[in-house]
Amino acid sequence: MKLDLREEVLSGYTDIFGLHYNSILACLSTYFNDSTIVELGTLYGAGTSALAYNKSNTVYTYDIVHQSKAATLFEKEDFKNVNYIIGNCIKGNWSDTRQNKTDKEIFLSSEIIFMDIDPPDGNVKGEQEDKVLNFLISNGWKGILVCDDIGTEWIDEFRDVEYSTLPIRKWWDSIDLPTFKIINKYSSPTGTGIICFDNQEVIYTPLTKDEEEHVINKFCHNPANWTYSPIQVPIDRFNDGGFEVREGHLKGVTGTWEETMLVKVEGNVGAYDNGITTYPTKLDEKGVRIVPKKIIILKTWAGELTLVDEWGQVRRIRK
Ligand SMILES: C[S@@+](CC[C@H](N)C(=O)[O-])C[C@H]1O[C@@H](n2cnc3c(N)ncnc32)[C@H](O)[C@@H]1O
DSSP states (O other), X not given: OEEEEOHHHHGGGHHHHOSSHHHHHHHHHTTOSSOEEEEEOXXXXXXXXXXXXXXTSEEEEEESSOOHHHHHHHTSGGGTTEEEEESOSSGGGGOOEETTEEHHHHHHTEEEEEEOOOOTTOOOOXXXXXXXXXXXXXXXXXXXXXXXXXXXXGGGGGSOGGGOSHHHHHHHHTOOSOEEEEOSSSSOTTOEEEEESSSOEEEEOOOOHHHHHHHHHHHHHOGGGGGGOSSOEEEEEOTTSEEEEOSGGGTTOEEEEEEEEEEEEETTEEEETTSSOXXXXXXXXXXXXXXXXXXXXXXXXXXXXXXXXXXTTTEEEEO
Protein backbone atom coordinates (compact mmCIF):
# COMPACT_ATOMS: atom_id res chain seq x y z
CA MET A 1 0.00 0.00 0.00
CA LYS A 2 1.34 3.43 -1.01
CA LEU A 3 0.62 6.23 1.46
CA ASP A 4 0.88 9.46 -0.48
CA LEU A 5 1.83 12.39 1.75
CA ARG A 6 3.08 14.64 -1.04
CA GLU A 7 2.47 18.37 -0.88
CA GLU A 8 -0.41 18.33 -3.39
CA VAL A 9 -2.25 15.84 -1.17
CA LEU A 10 -1.49 17.31 2.27
CA SER A 11 -2.26 20.88 1.19
CA GLY A 12 -5.91 19.79 0.94
CA TYR A 13 -6.04 19.46 4.74
CA THR A 14 -4.41 22.73 5.81
CA ASP A 15 -7.66 24.74 5.95
CA ILE A 16 -8.76 22.57 8.86
CA PHE A 17 -5.54 21.19 10.33
CA GLY A 18 -2.87 23.71 9.34
CA LEU A 19 0.81 23.21 8.55
CA HIS A 20 0.98 20.60 11.26
CA TYR A 21 1.32 16.84 11.59
CA ASN A 22 -2.45 16.85 12.15
CA SER A 23 -2.82 17.28 8.37
CA ILE A 24 -0.73 14.10 7.97
CA LEU A 25 -2.94 12.26 10.47
CA ALA A 26 -6.19 13.39 8.81
CA CYS A 27 -4.83 12.35 5.42
CA LEU A 28 -3.76 8.92 6.71
CA SER A 29 -7.24 8.37 8.18
CA THR A 30 -8.67 8.50 4.64
CA TYR A 31 -6.66 5.43 3.59
CA PHE A 32 -8.82 3.21 5.81
CA ASN A 33 -12.58 2.80 6.14
CA ASP A 34 -14.61 1.16 8.91
CA SER A 35 -11.32 0.66 10.73
CA THR A 36 -9.86 1.18 14.18
CA ILE A 37 -7.35 3.94 14.85
CA VAL A 38 -5.52 4.32 18.16
CA GLU A 39 -3.92 7.39 19.65
CA LEU A 40 -1.51 7.15 22.57
CA GLY A 41 -1.49 10.53 24.34
CA THR A 42 -4.66 12.59 23.89
CA LEU A 43 -3.85 15.80 25.76
CA TYR A 44 -6.48 18.31 24.50
CA GLY A 45 -7.59 16.22 21.53
CA ALA A 46 -5.94 18.10 18.65
CA GLY A 47 -4.39 14.95 17.16
CA THR A 48 -7.56 12.99 17.94
CA SER A 49 -9.67 15.42 15.87
CA ALA A 50 -7.39 14.78 12.91
CA LEU A 51 -7.40 11.00 13.35
CA ALA A 52 -11.22 11.13 13.58
CA TYR A 53 -11.45 13.00 10.26
CA ASN A 54 -12.74 9.98 8.35
CA LYS A 55 -16.00 9.37 10.22
CA SER A 56 -16.30 5.74 9.14
CA ASN A 57 -13.38 4.87 11.45
CA THR A 58 -13.44 4.45 15.23
CA VAL A 59 -10.74 6.19 17.23
CA TYR A 60 -9.58 5.02 20.67
CA THR A 61 -7.49 7.69 22.35
CA TYR A 62 -5.60 7.05 25.62
CA ASP A 63 -4.28 9.42 28.22
CA ILE A 64 -3.29 9.00 31.86
CA VAL A 65 -4.58 12.49 32.60
CA HIS A 66 -8.21 13.46 32.00
CA GLN A 67 -8.52 16.84 30.30
CA SER A 68 -11.92 18.50 30.48
CA LYS A 69 -11.05 20.42 27.29
CA ALA A 70 -10.71 17.10 25.44
CA ALA A 71 -13.83 15.62 27.05
CA THR A 72 -15.89 18.68 26.03
CA LEU A 73 -14.55 18.48 22.48
CA PHE A 74 -15.44 14.80 22.15
CA GLU A 75 -19.04 15.46 23.24
CA LYS A 76 -19.59 17.25 19.91
CA GLU A 77 -21.57 15.47 17.21
CA ASP A 78 -18.47 15.53 15.00
CA PHE A 79 -16.58 13.26 17.39
CA LYS A 80 -19.10 10.49 17.87
CA ASN A 81 -16.41 8.16 16.46
CA VAL A 82 -14.02 8.92 19.34
CA ASN A 83 -13.62 6.81 22.51
CA TYR A 84 -11.75 8.71 25.21
CA ILE A 85 -9.92 6.26 27.49
CA ILE A 86 -8.33 7.44 30.71
CA GLY A 87 -5.59 5.06 31.68
CA ASN A 88 -1.99 4.09 31.15
CA CYS A 89 -1.70 2.73 27.62
CA ILE A 90 1.26 0.55 28.56
CA LYS A 91 0.82 -0.67 32.12
CA GLY A 92 -1.28 -3.77 32.75
CA ASN A 93 0.35 -5.73 29.91
CA TRP A 94 -2.42 -4.66 27.52
CA SER A 95 -4.96 -6.77 29.41
CA ASP A 96 -7.05 -3.87 30.82
CA THR A 97 -10.60 -3.94 29.51
CA ARG A 98 -12.23 -0.87 27.96
CA GLN A 99 -15.79 -1.07 26.67
CA ASN A 100 -15.74 -4.89 26.46
CA LYS A 101 -12.39 -5.01 24.66
CA THR A 102 -8.92 -5.45 26.08
CA ASP A 103 -6.23 -2.96 25.18
CA LYS A 104 -4.57 -5.82 23.32
CA GLU A 105 -7.66 -6.32 21.15
CA ILE A 106 -7.98 -2.60 20.52
CA PHE A 107 -4.30 -2.15 19.61
CA LEU A 108 -4.04 -5.24 17.44
CA SER A 109 -7.28 -4.54 15.54
CA SER A 110 -6.04 -1.08 14.51
CA GLU A 111 -4.65 0.04 11.16
CA ILE A 112 -2.96 3.19 12.48
CA ILE A 113 -1.47 3.96 15.87
CA PHE A 114 -0.33 7.50 16.60
CA MET A 115 2.16 7.49 19.47
CA ASP A 116 2.74 10.79 21.26
CA ILE A 117 3.38 9.91 24.90
CA ASP A 118 5.75 12.46 26.34
CA PRO A 119 6.39 12.01 30.04
CA PRO A 120 5.23 14.95 32.23
CA ASP A 121 8.55 16.85 31.85
CA GLY A 122 8.41 16.49 28.06
CA ASN A 123 11.74 14.68 28.06
CA VAL A 124 11.14 11.83 25.60
CA LYS A 125 13.79 9.11 25.95
CA GLY A 126 12.17 6.24 24.09
CA GLU A 127 11.44 3.95 27.04
CA GLN A 128 7.65 3.94 26.71
CA GLU A 129 7.94 4.02 22.91
CA ASP A 130 10.15 0.93 22.94
CA LYS A 131 7.61 -1.01 25.02
CA VAL A 132 4.84 -0.21 22.54
CA LEU A 133 7.05 -1.11 19.58
CA ASN A 134 8.05 -4.47 21.07
CA PHE A 135 4.46 -5.30 21.98
CA LEU A 136 3.36 -4.66 18.39
CA ILE A 137 6.26 -6.61 16.87
CA SER A 138 5.81 -9.60 19.17
CA ASN A 139 2.10 -9.75 18.34
CA GLY A 140 2.60 -9.60 14.57
CA TRP A 141 0.73 -6.30 14.12
CA LYS A 142 0.58 -5.13 10.49
CA GLY A 143 -0.39 -1.47 10.68
CA ILE A 144 1.49 1.84 10.58
CA LEU A 145 2.86 3.47 13.70
CA VAL A 146 3.10 7.26 13.44
CA CYS A 147 5.49 8.67 16.03
CA ASP A 148 5.85 12.22 17.25
CA ASP A 149 9.00 13.53 18.96
CA ILE A 150 11.53 11.17 17.40
CA GLY A 151 14.13 13.91 17.74
CA THR A 152 16.11 16.10 15.36
CA GLU A 153 19.78 16.97 15.58
CA TRP A 154 19.45 20.72 15.21
CA ILE A 155 16.91 20.99 18.02
CA ASP A 156 19.56 19.92 20.52
CA GLU A 157 21.24 23.30 20.08
CA PHE A 158 18.29 24.78 21.95
CA ARG A 159 18.18 22.23 24.71
CA ASP A 160 19.96 21.53 27.95
CA VAL A 161 22.05 18.36 27.67
CA GLU A 162 19.57 16.47 29.85
CA TYR A 163 16.86 17.27 27.27
CA SER A 164 18.95 16.13 24.30
CA THR A 165 16.99 14.18 21.69
CA LEU A 166 19.94 11.79 21.20
CA PRO A 167 18.36 8.88 23.15
CA ILE A 168 15.15 8.94 21.11
CA ARG A 169 17.10 9.38 17.87
CA LYS A 170 19.17 6.31 18.79
CA TRP A 171 15.94 4.41 19.48
CA TRP A 172 14.58 5.44 16.08
CA ASP A 173 17.77 4.38 14.29
CA SER A 174 17.69 0.99 16.02
CA ILE A 175 14.27 0.03 14.63
CA ASP A 176 14.49 -3.02 12.41
CA LEU A 177 11.46 -2.23 10.22
CA PRO A 178 10.96 0.17 7.28
CA THR A 179 10.93 3.67 8.80
CA PHE A 180 10.18 7.03 7.17
CA LYS A 181 11.46 10.12 8.93
CA ILE A 182 9.18 12.82 7.58
CA ILE A 183 10.78 16.22 7.20
CA ASN A 184 8.32 18.48 5.45
CA LYS A 185 6.16 21.52 6.20
CA TYR A 186 3.86 19.40 8.32
CA SER A 187 6.24 17.36 10.41
CA SER A 188 6.86 18.38 13.97
CA PRO A 189 10.11 20.28 14.65
CA THR A 190 10.74 17.68 17.35
CA GLY A 191 10.58 14.98 14.67
CA THR A 192 7.77 13.00 13.06
CA GLY A 193 8.20 9.49 11.73
CA ILE A 194 6.24 6.55 10.41
CA ILE A 195 7.09 2.88 10.98
CA CYS A 196 5.58 0.42 8.52
CA PHE A 197 4.89 -3.07 9.89
CA ASP A 198 3.72 -4.55 6.58
CA ASN A 199 4.28 -3.68 2.94
CA GLN A 200 3.24 -0.01 3.25
CA GLU A 201 5.33 2.67 1.60
CA VAL A 202 5.27 6.38 2.38
CA ILE A 203 5.96 9.06 -0.22
CA TYR A 204 6.29 12.73 0.67
CA THR A 205 7.77 16.00 -0.61
CA PRO A 206 10.97 16.89 1.25
CA LEU A 207 11.70 20.46 2.28
CA THR A 208 13.63 22.99 0.24
CA LYS A 209 16.41 24.88 2.08
CA ASP A 210 14.03 27.85 2.61
CA GLU A 211 11.35 25.65 4.03
CA GLU A 212 13.80 23.94 6.34
CA GLU A 213 14.79 27.37 7.64
CA HIS A 214 11.11 28.14 8.17
CA VAL A 215 10.69 25.03 10.31
CA ILE A 216 13.73 25.92 12.41
CA ASN A 217 12.51 29.53 12.79
CA LYS A 218 9.11 28.31 13.80
CA PHE A 219 10.69 26.24 16.51
CA CYS A 220 12.72 29.19 17.80
CA HIS A 221 9.74 31.54 17.77
CA ASN A 222 7.49 29.24 19.77
CA PRO A 223 7.79 30.20 23.46
CA ALA A 224 6.75 26.69 24.44
CA ASN A 225 10.20 25.57 23.29
CA TRP A 226 12.07 28.08 25.42
CA THR A 227 11.44 25.97 28.47
CA TYR A 228 14.32 23.83 27.20
CA SER A 229 16.54 26.78 26.43
CA PRO A 230 20.10 26.21 27.63
CA ILE A 231 20.39 29.91 28.51
CA GLN A 232 17.98 32.36 30.06
CA VAL A 233 15.57 34.03 27.69
CA PRO A 234 15.45 37.69 28.72
CA ILE A 235 12.14 39.27 27.79
CA ASP A 236 11.00 42.88 27.90
CA ARG A 237 7.26 43.07 28.49
CA PHE A 238 5.63 46.37 27.52
CA ASN A 239 2.48 47.97 28.93
CA ASP A 240 0.74 47.80 25.53
CA GLY A 241 0.78 43.99 25.77
CA GLY A 242 3.77 43.42 23.49
CA PHE A 243 7.08 41.76 24.34
CA GLU A 244 10.47 41.49 22.75
CA VAL A 245 13.50 39.32 23.32
CA ARG A 246 16.43 41.72 23.45
CA GLU A 247 19.43 39.45 23.86
CA GLY A 248 20.76 36.01 23.16
CA HIS A 249 20.07 33.55 20.39
CA LEU A 250 16.36 34.49 20.32
CA LYS A 251 17.07 38.22 19.97
CA GLY A 252 14.38 40.03 17.94
CA VAL A 253 11.53 37.62 18.63
CA THR A 254 8.38 39.62 19.35
CA GLY A 255 4.87 38.75 20.45
CA THR A 256 2.16 39.60 22.93
CA TRP A 257 1.63 38.76 26.57
CA GLU A 258 -1.44 38.74 28.76
CA GLU A 259 -2.08 38.11 32.40
CA THR A 260 -5.01 36.17 33.77
CA MET A 261 -6.07 35.41 37.37
CA LEU A 262 -7.39 32.26 38.97
CA VAL A 263 -11.20 32.17 39.23
CA LYS A 264 -11.89 28.69 40.50
CA VAL A 265 -10.44 25.22 40.91
CA GLU A 266 -12.26 22.33 39.29
CA GLY A 267 -10.91 18.91 40.20
CA ASN A 268 -7.19 19.03 39.52
CA VAL A 269 -7.12 22.18 37.40
CA GLY A 270 -7.30 25.88 38.03
CA ALA A 271 -9.56 27.88 35.69
CA TYR A 272 -8.60 31.47 34.86
CA ASP A 273 -10.56 34.64 34.21
CA ASN A 274 -9.96 34.76 30.44
CA GLY A 275 -12.34 31.79 30.26
CA ILE A 276 -9.87 29.67 28.25
CA THR A 277 -6.77 28.98 30.29
CA THR A 278 -6.50 26.10 32.69
CA TYR A 279 -3.45 24.99 34.65
CA PRO A 280 -2.91 21.72 36.47
CA THR A 281 -2.64 21.95 40.23
CA LYS A 282 0.44 20.44 41.86
CA LEU A 283 0.93 18.88 45.28
CA ASP A 284 3.71 20.36 47.42
CA GLU A 285 5.94 18.17 49.59
CA LYS A 286 3.28 18.22 52.37
CA GLY A 287 0.59 17.08 49.94
CA VAL A 288 -1.09 20.50 49.87
CA ARG A 289 -2.59 21.36 46.50
CA ILE A 290 -0.92 24.38 44.90
CA VAL A 291 -2.77 26.40 42.27
CA PRO A 292 -0.96 29.30 40.66
CA LYS A 293 -2.92 32.52 41.33
CA LYS A 294 -1.58 34.41 38.36
CA ILE A 295 -0.77 33.07 34.92
CA ILE A 296 1.05 34.84 32.10
CA ILE A 297 0.51 33.76 28.50
CA LEU A 298 3.19 34.55 25.91
CA LYS A 299 2.08 34.40 22.29
CA THR A 300 3.98 34.61 19.02
CA TRP A 301 3.03 33.68 15.46
CA ALA A 302 4.51 30.25 16.07
CA GLY A 303 2.89 29.25 19.34
CA GLU A 304 2.27 30.13 22.94
CA LEU A 305 3.33 29.31 26.45
CA THR A 306 1.40 29.58 29.68
CA LEU A 307 3.66 30.42 32.61
CA VAL A 308 3.12 30.64 36.29
CA ASP A 309 4.08 33.94 37.81
CA GLU A 310 7.45 32.81 39.18
CA TRP A 311 8.95 32.74 35.67
CA GLY A 312 10.65 29.47 36.42
CA GLN A 313 10.55 28.39 32.81
CA VAL A 314 11.49 31.44 30.78
CA ARG A 315 13.63 32.42 33.74
CA ARG A 316 14.19 36.15 33.37
CA ILE A 317 11.53 38.58 32.31
CA ARG A 318 11.69 42.35 32.74
CA LYS A 319 8.51 44.39 32.95
C1 LIG B 1 2.40 15.59 23.82
S1 LIG B 1 0.97 15.11 24.65
C2 LIG B 1 -0.09 14.47 23.41
C3 LIG B 1 -0.50 15.51 22.39
C4 LIG B 1 -1.62 15.08 21.49
N1 LIG B 1 -1.38 13.81 20.84
C5 LIG B 1 -1.89 16.14 20.44
O1 LIG B 1 -1.81 15.81 19.23
O2 LIG B 1 -2.16 17.30 20.77
C6 LIG B 1 1.47 13.70 25.51
C7 LIG B 1 0.37 13.08 26.36
O3 LIG B 1 0.72 11.73 26.63
C8 LIG B 1 0.19 11.37 27.89
N2 LIG B 1 0.89 10.16 28.33
C9 LIG B 1 2.20 10.00 28.64
N3 LIG B 1 2.46 8.72 28.95
C10 LIG B 1 1.29 8.02 28.82
C11 LIG B 1 0.90 6.66 28.99
N4 LIG B 1 1.77 5.74 29.38
N5 LIG B 1 -0.40 6.30 28.77
C12 LIG B 1 -1.30 7.25 28.38
N6 LIG B 1 -0.98 8.56 28.21
C13 LIG B 1 0.28 8.94 28.42
C14 LIG B 1 0.44 12.62 28.74
O4 LIG B 1 -0.44 12.65 29.84
C15 LIG B 1 0.17 13.74 27.72
O5 LIG B 1 -1.13 14.25 27.82
